[in-house]
Amino acid sequence: MRGTAMPDDLNRLKKRVPHQASVSTILGPAAGFIDETLRTFGLPLFWPYDSLEAAVEVLLNSSDAVYRGQNVPYGDGKPVVLVPGHLGGDVTLAPLSMWLHAIGYRPAKSNILININDRSLDNPLTVASRGAALRIGRKTIMIAFDTGLRSALRVAEVEREYVSDVIALGLSDPMPAAPTGVRLHVIESARRASVAPDQRVNIVPGSRALLYVNPAAWRVLAGILREIPITLLDRS
């Protein structure tokens, strides 16, 4: 498995990936939602094709042994908080949550019905990550999908006492900097490799929109989780 993106490389990466003018910069903040939707799901013109492609991908992957917990390392019970991406919520992350539980982790609900604006995730994520850490007595791992990563990093920065690692499943922005004292790991679709050109980012085949049920991404995720050492909370 490829290693973890380290903060030292991030500035270099940022320079390498130029910031592109987004719809929101043109139409103003009110267009943020449309901007995020277009960035995440592409132009509506291509949605029928993308849907068909997604259906085929799901069908082809449906019998993958990873979904049955085979050929993946068993977990050590670390608390995990899942952070949904744009237009996602606890429901869309339920398959991954059940799978993580089955392979030996303790996924906690983030109580997010739907992610329309990543700023609105901060409070529920703070409660979820702190609650999970205190309940288990260990630092939490946050697994964030595309735009959810922004909130995860903000919360991790403030809650570093309770969060040890953030795992990004898909990057919505150029590679962000990891908060001090928090490790950042990245899994990205091969189709978005240009967003994450660093060779130490874990690249997996398959479409970006389906990363949250992508068996290759889950396999890499299980490997990353296994490598993360347990960090007990400082109870003193």
Next chain:
Amino acid sequence: MKERRKSDRADKLQEQIPLAGRPMTMCDAEVNGIKIAFDIRGSGPPLILVMGYRLNSRAWPLDFIDALAERFTVVLFDNRGTGLSDKPLFGYELSNMAKDVCGLMDHLEIARANVLGYSMGGAIAQELVCRYPERVLSLVLCATLCGGRRAIYARSTVINIMHDLDGLDPAAAARRIWTVTYEPKYLATNIDKVERQMQRELETPTPLHAADLQFQAFVDFDTSEALSSVRSPTLIMTGDGDVLIPARNSEVLAELIPDAQLAILPGFAHRVIWESTGQCVALIGNFLEQTQAAANAGDSYAG
């Protein structure tokens, strides 16, 4: 044959506390980079008892220890993560826990010993005999499995009872686990005894991280390929009502280990040693004495 080298340390311990029936008095040994708590009882050929998942040496039934101590020098110890031993965040791979046992033998200057492993302790004993065959005189595997593809795992409902204990206090968690470890009829008729046993086990509760890491190690464990090389005489025993580690696993072990003896006790569950202590002591004692006699007669496996 010299089963046990002269050991001032072990002899001194035995002089102080030679007989069965006394309360547990644990000593410490620096082993494999951590502190391992151990106790020695009785006299005779050395017999090391390796406890199972989440339990410490206080969990062994007292009458079981007392009976064995009349015939053997019984070495009890707390696996890493349990009891009075250190509880690090690393090193719970069963091969490494077997190294802990080997290190404890070195500390006690025991060259070769009989080894009895219960449940996950049986898996540690398998790792020990596969990795350090010269250190194991004979092997008793109780209610255990070989891991890997040959293992028959419990139903997910049973596993969930063992593993989904979040939010429960230690006593509630133990009572939940009883339902899959004790035979229901035994539990109904011996509830006071089981309750007392639980209180003893919970005097030094196992921290959650150690339990999780032991569970992970037990899932990863696989000796199915290596067991055919075992040359130590082996007794495999289990209860036919074990729903946690089904009795079929013992049959598989008996197929894999050359010349292993198999005893499936009818009407008992995973805690067969607690439910049928007398029968287990008789089986184990007779087997070990048989082995000893064969070794004394110059049988090849005794080296």
